[in-house]
Amino acid sequence: MGCDGGTIPKRHELVKGPKKVEKVDKNAELAAKWKYCALSQEKLRRPIVACELGRLYNKDAVIEYLLDKSAERPNVEVASHIRGIKDVKELNLTDNPEWEGERRNAKGDRYEDMHCSMFICPVVGLEMNGKHKFCYLQTCGCVFSERALREVKTEICHKCGDPFRDEDIVVLNGSKEEQEKLKNTMEERRAKAKTGKKSKKTSGVEALSKHVDSKGSSESKSAPVNEENSSGSSSSDSAPGPSGCSKMVKPSAAVGSKRSIQDMDGKSEAYKSLFTTHSSAKRTKDQISNWVTHTPYHF
Incomplete structure (x- = not known):
């Protein structure tokens, strides 16, 4: 049978099969x-x-996200676990000498290698293009391939020489299982940091309370001793001596009492005249001038 135009439809035009899954390049x-x-x-x-x-992030993008988290962005869920700039580490990357820049094929007449990367492993020389696993150290931020860390086993960074542990190694752009494992370790690390801060606060409060209690007890113990000493000294001062007459006690000057510079005998008159307490600095009522406010119409 044909259609209105006299065409004969084929089977694949009438029968629709299952949709093909689109493969990502x-x-x-x-x-x-x-x-x-x-x-x-x-x-x-x-x-x-x-x-x-x-x-991997650009540092500028992370700072903009932390400054304004309410702004609309396409991939906010990717950075939801970043609370501050301390949650990210700046990477110490090694440049690839074969990288010619983004405009190496501006005319379009050259073969463009998609696997050529800007950075390489400083130990093995592998390019950081995703074909090989790469890791970074949380202590110093240096980036190496997993092959370099596996073959050249050491506890010191190959690039900067800082010590590190196996716990400080983080896989870059790992699989889902590796990211889940890193997420669990991150949550455990943050929980330990919170408990450590709480324990430090409680220990500080307990030490402060103990210091206050010990200080109060020492003051209470020293108070009656001072009273006894004061009463003993007064009785000894007022008690008559062997000649039958009481001792005259001279009143001592108060500690910290100020003495005028003009009363000092060792200072010269020129030195005393530098201060406002000198007689030359004092004025009479006729010499004292009053402030006069002029109106804008007064000339």
Whole structure:
């Protein structure tokens, strides 16, 4: 049978089968992870930072996100675990000598290698393009390939020489299982930090209370001793001596009493005249002038 136009439909035009699953290009997926910021989707440029889950960001994008979290962004969920700038680490990357820049194929007459990366491993020389696993150290921020850390086992950073532990190694752009493992370690680390802060606060309050209690008890103990000493000294001063006459006690000058410079005998008259207490600085009522306010119409 034909249609109105005399055409004969084919089977694939009448029978619809299941939709084909669209396959994502692996090169495009790797470029999105290793060449673009996970938050702003812009090209990675120095300074580059990484979070505790191993995602790569531009430092400017992270700072803008922390300053204004209410702004609309395409991938806010990616950075939801970042509370402050201390939750990210600036990476110490090694430049690739074969990288010619973004405009190396401006005319379009050259073969463009999609796997060529801006950075490499300083130990093995592998390019950081997603084909090989790369890690960074939370202590210093240096980036190495997993092969370098596995083959050259050491507890000192290959690039800067700072010591590190296995717990400080974070995989960059790892799989879902690796990211879940990193997330669990991050939550445990933050929980330990909170408990440590609480214990420090409680210990500080207890030490302060003990110091106050000890100070109060020492003052209470020293109070009756002072009273006895004062009563004993007064009785000894008022008691008559062997000749039958009481001792005359001279009143001592108060501690910290101020003495006028004009009463000092060792100072010269020129030195005393520098101060306002000198007789030359004093004026009579006729010499004292009053402030006069002029109106804007007075000339």
